[in-house]
Amino acid sequence: MYKRPTPLFKPVTPPPTVLSDRSIDWSRWTMAPIARHEEEAERAEQARDHELEQQAIRQREQEDELARLREQARQEGYAAGREQGLAEGREQGRAEGHAEGYAAGMASATDIQQQTAQQLMALLDAAQQEIVDLREEIGQSLIAMGVRIASHIVGVQLADPGPSLLAAVRHILAQHEGCNGTITFYLNEADLALLRPLVQSEQGEMQVRLVAAADLSRGDIKARTAYGDIDATLKTRWDAAMASIGLQAPPPAIDAA
Structure with missing residues (x-):
């Protein structure tokens, strides 16, 4: 069985300290320190609450200002976008109207040209027919006149x-x-x-x-x-x-x- 070895030195225990009434400053216990501590804690809490309230107010003011700036920017952007949209819309409408008007004008001009061409062709056909009729009439008249002249000449020759x-x-x-x-x-x-x-x-x-x-x-x-x-x-x-x-x-x- 193991045995603890015997220490070489024996520990020395110091003598107990005896406090005398002269070495301690005694004072009477009262409620003042506790009340003063509570007041200071209350003031600190009030100051903290006030600071938190001021921070909240400043935060609300910043949020309001940010909202105002956002609203202002939104309104400005809306106005600019509306103006740009109106300008682009007018330009697009003008272009579409021009294209539609041009197409309608070309279609109308084409119809007018076709109608005019048909009228001219009808007039040309009528004129050609009149020329043919006139030539035939003139030809027949000339032939009849030639026959009369020839008959006259023959009559003269016979005479x-x-x-x-x-x-x-x-x-x-x-x-x-x-x-x-x-x-x-x-x-x-x-x-x-x-x-x-x-x-x-x-x-x-x-x-x-x-x-x-x-x-x-x-x-x-x-x-x-x-x-x-x-x-x-x-x-x-x-x-x-x-x-x-x-x-x-x-x-x-x-x-x-």
Whole structure:
């Protein structure tokens, strides 16, 4: 079994201290210190409450000021945004209105152009038709006038067939100049007596013979050459004249007696 070792030194216990009445300052206990402490605590608490109240007031004032600034900024921002929105809205409305007005104007102009073009085309068609009708009317009038003139000329020729018959003879002789053989002209007996002295002065060296033909009327003439027969009757000349103006009309019946 273990045994605690014996200490080398024995502890010394100091003697107890005895307090005498002279070494202690005694005073009577009263309630004043406690009341004064309570008053100081109360004043400190009041000061703390006052400070907290002032802090709360300052905080409310700061919050009110911040709210006021926020409201002011909001109102200013609202006003600026409203003005900008109005400006942008006006600009957008102006652009949309311009686009709509432009589109409407172009559509209206297109309709007007189409209507005008249709009216012009109708007028042009009517004018062209009037021109065609006028040309036909003028053409018919000119043709009728040509027929009347030709009839008059034929009447004159029948009244005095000498010049026209002589012109026919000259034409035939010119076409057969240098032709060997005799050229025989067949005429009405009345025209033969009228044409004989005129042909003698025109025949030159060519051999010309005039023959009366009972089947030929006044103003008619036929010829026979080495190259063939020539029909220069009044009807033949009339048909050629009418064909040149695109007509077919019988020669006028004129009494040449």
